[in-house]
Amino acid sequence: MGTGVQYVEVSAERAGQRLDNFLMGQLKEIPRPQIYRILRKGEVRVNGRRAKPDLRIQAGDRVRLPPLQRAPAAEVAIPPASLIGEIAGRILYEDDGLLVVNKPAGLAVHAGTGVAYGLIDVLRALRPHCPELNLVHRLDRGTSGCLVATKTRSDLLTLNRAFADRRCEKVYLALTQGRWGRGEVVRRQALDIDHRQGGERTVRVDTAHGQTAVSRFRQVERFDGASLVRVAIETGRTHQIRVHAADAGHPLAGDDRYGDRVFNRQMARLGLRRLFLHAAALSLPLDGREPLQVEAPLPADLSGVLKALRG
Incomplete structure (x- = not known):
């Protein structure tokens, strides 16, 4: 069943929500890939302007929804x-x-x-x-x-x-190629996500059309040809750490999209079977209380790679 153009006004309770999440709530019968497709094509407008998926909508914003062919929503399988x-x-x-x-x-x-x-x-x-x-x-x-x-x-x-508002702190651990300099290395390259290579969505540094992205890298341990780095991000763009690291000449181990094939093969011989990127710590503001500090230990598969490198 199809629909014509619709206009939806953002209510106060939806203020601050990402545009893609807002659309998923409005268009529950539309598959996620189709929602991102109409966003990429500029068919969704906010106050008459094209908007990207991570735009934070505000109360009173007028969102244009294009004509869509609605299909029955696919049932989500029950997790085991x-x-x-x-x-x-x-x-x-x-x-x-x-x-x-x-x-x-x-x-x-x-x-x-x-x-x-x-x-x-x-x-x-x-x-x-x-x-x-x-x-x-x-x-x-x-x-x-x-x-x-x-x-x-x-x-x-x-x-x-x-x-x-960037009041949440996110810290990652990543294994990268080569050695970083001493101290903190800040990458502020803008990123654009609407480019495709080989039929897959990819991201590239694009100062003219991209969105601001800030990543702070600090080497915490170095090995022969590789470094373990701590990465604090001020923004949460798609593939941000991976693209910033690759653009700096230090692609992530196990990255099959932005990485170095030779380096990836070397790490695979040490037991790496996936991207070496782990969201290690999080700080969240809580009303009337101290910020919540949460840490996730490095998984055994990634710890095993570091052990092999140290050996």
Whole structure:
């Protein structure tokens, strides 16, 4: 069943939400890939202007929705009990309003094309009494570590604003090629996500059309031809750490899109089977309390690679 052009005004309770998340709430029968496709093509307008997926909408904004062919929503598969049990053991923090989980590598955060269920579906199965459970941010499928979900709409909006205002601190550990200089290395290259290579979405540094992105790298351990770095990010752009590191001449180990093939083969011989990127720590502002500090230990597969490098 098709629809014509529609205009939706953003309510106060949706203020601060990402545009892509807003659209998924408005267009529940439209597959996620189609939503991102109409965003890329500029068919969604906010106050008459093209907008990108991570735009934070505000109360009173007028959102144009293009004509769409609606299909029955695909049913999300029920996650296996073994996975639900595993994720239950990976919860790092929980209170009445939010929880922080240590996401395993290989698990997508949402269901989609070729993905029967995502982490959010596992969490909803684990907490069926929380119908408003939603993820506040994302991690790539191949990335492990700290991920935040909220249990109520008000908590979601509060943390959305905190992320937008850069009051949340996110720290990653990454293994990169080569050696970084002493002290902190700051990368401020703007990134554009609407370029494709080989049929896959990719990201590149683009100062003319990209969005501001800031990553702070600090070498914490060096090896023969590789470095373990701590990365603090001020923005959360798609593939930000991977692209900034590659642009600096230090691509991430195991990165099959922006990495170095020879380096990746060397790391594979040491046991690396995926992207070496882990969301190690998170600091979240809490109303009337000290910021919440959460850490996720480095997984055994990545620790094993470091042990091999040290040996």
